[in-house]
Amino acid sequence: MTGWRQAGLILCASAIPGAFSAAFHPRRPGWVQDALKPGEIRLADVEGWRGTVRWVDARSNGDYDLGHAPGALHLDLLSWPAAFPLFLDQWQPGEKVVVYCGASSCHLAEEVAEKLRANGIDSVYVLQGGWEVWKARHPSQ
């Protein structure tokens, strides 16, 4: 049997467990990616950006203290009067801002993003899936 035929055999043999994974794996990906809502961004896209990203954590103070994205600023509607000036100190014009809250079901990030846009901050996005997605991607942090 030549090397090419053996390679073909390996390709076909590996497709069999791949097909089983597609049908039965508990963590199989769907064939259609979840659509983005207006203003939302996927973590994969954020990680592909050049330059720095300003992370904003819109969850509760307690959740923020338990863990947050490195360099993320805590900014929710309750802490807005005190935290927004801090945000302005750190944010550079042109810098992209990504806001997240707990999960897809949480709307705090959308509210904070909307308020940031209303205050003249451009390029504000909401992280699709929120902290759950971030945590799944960075389990050690």
Add this chain to the structure above:
Amino acid sequence: MGVKPGSVVFRWAVRVSGFLLALAFVLAGGSKVADPAAFAEEVMRYQLVPWAGAVVVALWLPYLEILGGLGLLWRPVRAGARLVVTVLLLTFTGVLISALRRGLNLDCGCFGRLTGPTTVTQAFWRDFGLLALTAFLWAPEFAGRVRRITAAEGDKEKG
């Protein structure tokens, strides 16, 4: 002083290279099998294929890596596994070069969560090292071809 094909040192270099490559591929594939959904996201970070393509890669590639790696240890399919492993490494290196050229700032995702975060540059040099090891796998065949050609030319001269 060069190492001659057929010498003990050369044969051991081929064996060790095959074993190291097999280990790397089995570990790389095994680390991705548990969570194809997460691996599909990793593939998407390279921004080279649409989501459906990333899903196919996420479902198929881990098993291809495992079988390619194991094939290097099993003589009846070793030549095919060598081909699979080499083509995969060339593809991975091309993808990493593409990511570097586009300035993508991402974690390679090559070994799933088995290793810590690996930058594209680190992954490129690791792949380069693995490609260098594949050279040992191909060397006996090339040495054999050179011997056959030399012998054929010798026969012609005698004739």
